[in-house]
Amino acid sequence: MTAAGSTVLDIKGLVRAFGGLVAVNGLDMTVGSGEIVGLLGPNGSGKTTALNLVSGVLRPDSGAIHFAGHDIAGMATHRIARLGLGRTFQLVRVLDGMNCAENVRAGLAFHPARFARGEMDAAAIRLLERVGLKDSDQRMATELTYIDRKRLELARALALKPRLLLLDEWLAGLNPSELLIGIALIRSLKEEGLSILLVEHVMDAIRSLCDRCVVMNSGRKIAEGTPDKVLSDPAVIEAYLGAPADA
């Protein structure tokens, strides 16, 4: 199941335990260039832990993570970010004490490619427009609605000029019309050539966005393939059965 073209992210034998609980247990997966890969699994199956291992929040006990030509397993988060890894969080994290433009500038200012002061403001406004927050640069982050907070967080992640974007349930909690907007936004990012690894429970989004899916259960990979294939896989259905139904 190797992706066509070059590989952006290559995870091999990733293990991380919390005491006796092995949250991620020998995970192998890849994300190819320009590909959207879905990371699925019931609650507590280790998806967010896997993302935290990739973005450097947690150190793996063993295993290798190759990203953009570097072994990033155990590397400090800020160095991984500077290599071009942007991410959003399961519980939205925006900088509430700042306005929207400053939130995006947070992503722009510490990137290896420096901006002149004027250019940075223009770039921030462009990114806000890109995610659908036109004319919001001076609004405080606290004034935003839930979907707009998600957009702002996405704009900050995009400010890093990521080679890989990690989206942790970015579409969760959106209403049906917002969901369509969100899906269209993510698809447009893929069309720009961005590689995306997304953790998601919203099945419509997975079917319409993902080129490939990896399904985890109890820290292990139990299936991999196209969305239709893995979602009809008996092992996957069994893993999800009994779990609370997600909306």
Next chain:
Amino acid sequence: MSAMRLAAALAACAGLAVLALLPTYVDAYYLALAIGLLQFTVLATAWGLFSGPTRYVSLATTAFFGVGAYTVAVLGELLHWPLVLLIATAIGAVMAVVVGLSTLRLSGLHFVIFTFGLAELIRQLVIWFEVNKSRVLGRYVFVDITQKDIYWQLLVLAVAVFVIGWLIARSRLGFALRIIGEDETVAKHCGINVTVAKVTLFTISAVFMTLVGAIMAPRWTYIEPSIAFNATISFEVVIMALLGGAHRLWGPALGAIPLTLLFEFLAARFPTASTLIMGVIFLLIVYALPAGVVGLWDNFRRQWRPQRVEQGAKA
């Protein structure tokens, strides 16, 4: 707007000139009071430089202050004064880097307790050294520094702390610290080396505290560890910065000035109960003014801002 800035700059220069000439027309009591005011203005502003954006409450002020004072007590008679200050700066900076690297990974409450313990640890180390090695418990500071000299040095230091604070606020470092204060995880994911940013600012802040201690040392003529490492200073500085509002550069000064005057008054009128009253004031500040005097001012401005924006749209 630029006319207003120019006026503010002129007013600041005029104010500075008045302050610089102050020692020539006030008596010794008011000079001592002015020294106290400047001392706490610099300490509280330096404290706010680091603790304002990061929201780490440090009780290590007296550790750095005391180290500065002791540097003067030990070296003051041996070396030229500027060299003594330079050495104090270096010692304060090295100590801050070591302390910063080992503690700034700690979160919230652990950091507070550690910094409090640090001051006590250093005090005990100094006592141990003085008793066992140098065999003195107190030291006399005989240097050729007058009260006026102390005042002028503190004034220069106060200007320096504001200028450097202003520059930091406009720098990438200042922006990084604001992001760290909001959300450290986000800061890391924005590519910010949070350890370097925090330790750098902690060190800058600590150097100012050390220098205040060094400059103030000649005032006492006699120094012992309990004077130099007085934990009350750490608490007073926190109270002052919180009253003023630590999230703005000029906030802590707004707390330092009234509270220095108040503590001076309390120490004179109620020498036994002054600590008790200080505690009550601390509680009142935290409950009634969580964002400090500056917070009140910001609220006031926010209420006026919508009108200004409207006017801007018409223009």
